[in-house]
């Protein structure tokens with residue numbers, strides 16, 4: 001559904017060139033929900049804007065929804081849905097009117113747009129809100145209305161830019177159900193960016209991590225957790241001198257990271273901690289090393305992220321666009 005090779009974008013600024021995206025290869029198959037993660041400034045929005053034809057690539061090529069990105073951007077645009085981060089509904093307009101007006105952009109006739117819009121309102125729990133002013137909708141309802149607009153022309157592929165930013169936890173979980181519904185009931189392919197690791201974990205079949213303009217990891221949430229971090233085994237020894245001996249033994253585990261010791265607390269990361277733990281406990285017992293506590297922590301996507309990028313996904317605020325930018329205009 002998306003096949004990109006060497007996709008790159010350099011912005012020209014007064015202070016010189018900014019290589020925002022440095023050659024991205026990515027493949028998204030039909031029916032997948034793929035999450036695109038990266039710290040602030042990693043190149044997510046730039047990649048998304050290229051794939052949705054809003055920004056011309058400096059280099060590289062891509063096929064999006066079966067059409068050539070450079071050769072036939074019009075076909076790409078007709079076949080995809082794009083739900084921008086800021087949303088596209090305006091305050092005083094009525095929800096249903098917004099949807100029908102928006103559909104005209106894609107050449108969908110008013111009657112057909114109204115019928116399809118009402119069907120989508122039903123699916124996205126917006127029943128009864130067709131004639132409501134957008135300004136009176138809740139944040140979650142507005143976000144779902146944005147998604148209706150992105151789907152009104154029946155695209156095969158939907159791009160969602162941070163779909164749940166600013167929503168409360170319940171509204172976020174509710175939206176996840178709807179996004180899964182798009183895939184399960186309509187067969188849609190979904191490519192989304194998010195700053196929420198729990199969202200990527202719960203919702204996405206596959207995750208791509210971008211940093212400094214290149215893809216640094218990809219896989220299912222489980223694969224990424226296994227591949228990058230391993231499980232953390234945390235052992236509490238009886239005394240600090242025991243802790244040093246425990247650490248020396250733990251360091252011998254296959255694939256173990258260098259253990260850290262903090263007082264009586266020893267922490268080591270190992271792949272497949274659950275399988276290794278029993279053997280480790282037996283060895284410690286044979287060495288007459290008693291433990292006051294044992295904990296096995298599965299890695300989280302946060303661990304993965306930190307290991308890969310050295311930054312937490314939540315570090316810092318969204319940077320403002322470069323004030324010296326001269327080259328940010330749409331293609």
Ligand SMILES: Nc1ncnc2c1ncn2[C@@H]1O[C@H](COP(=O)(O)OP(=O)(O)OP(=O)(O)O)[C@@H](O)[C@H]1O
Nearest residue numbers: 011018020040041042043044045046318322325328
């Ligand atoms: N119009 C522009 N002109 C110049 N530089 C830009 C422009 N837009 C983005 N950049 C720079 O390109 C890099 C990638 O930005 P991009 O917005 O794609 O990152 P992002 O991963 O989407 O970040 P965020 O999570 O903060 O939205 C950053 O260094 C950013 O400052």
